[in-house]
Amino acid sequence: MGESAVSxxxxxxxxxxxxxxxxxxxxxxxxxxxxxxxxxxRAWYAHRNTAAGSVKERLLVRIAIAYQAHFDLAEDIARARAAGAGWAEIGEATSLTAHQSRKRWDTTPAASRRQESGQLAIW
Incomplete structure (x- = not known):
C-alpha cells in the first residue's frame, strides 16, 4: 500500500x-x-442432520448467495466438492454449466483428473 499510516x-x-x-x-x-x-x-440441530439440511445442500445454498453477491467462492466450492457436490450442482448454484464451473474453480491438476477418470490422454 506504499507509504501509509495504516499498518x-x-x-x-x-x-x-x-x-x-x-x-x-x-x-x-x-x-x-x-x-x-x-x-x-433443538429443531435447528435436528434439521441440520436431515437431507434437506445436509452439509452439501447448505454449501450449495451459500454458494448461490455468495455468487449473486459477487463473492470469491473458491473456499466454499472446495468444501462443497469435499462434501460430495458435483460440478453440475455447483454450476446450477452459480447459473453456469458444469463445464464452466469446473473450468473456473477446479484446482485439480489436469494430469490427476485424467488418472482419476481412467482415460488415457490421446495428445
Whole structure:
C-alpha cells in the first residue's frame, strides 16, 4: 500500500474479521433461505442432520448467495466438492454449466483428473 499510516497488520486483522463476519452472515442467510429453525435450537440441530439440511445442500445454498453477491467462492466450492457436490450442482448454484464451473474453480491438476477418470490422454 506504499507509504501509509495504516499498518499491514491492521489491514490483515480487518480482512480476517471481515471474512469471519461474512461467513457468519452467509450461514444465517442460508438458514433463512432454507427456512431453517432458529439457529442453535433443538429443531435447528435436528434439521441440520436431515437431507434437506445436509452439509452439501447448505454449501450449495451459500454458494448461490455468495455468487449473486459477487463473492470469491473458491473456499466454499472446495468444501462443497469435499462434501460430495458435483460440478453440475455447483454450476446450477452459480447459473453456469458444469463445464464452466469446473473450468473456473477446479484446482485439480489436469494430469490427476485424467488418472482419476481412467482415460488415457490421446495428445
Amino acid at each position: 499491514n497488520a491492521a489491514i490483515t486483522d480487518a480482512a480476517e474479521l471481515l471474512t469471519q463476519k461474512a461467513n457468519l452472515l452467509l450461514e444465517r442467510l442460508a438458514d433463512r433461505v432454507m427456512a431453517a429453525p432458529t439457529p442453535g435450537s
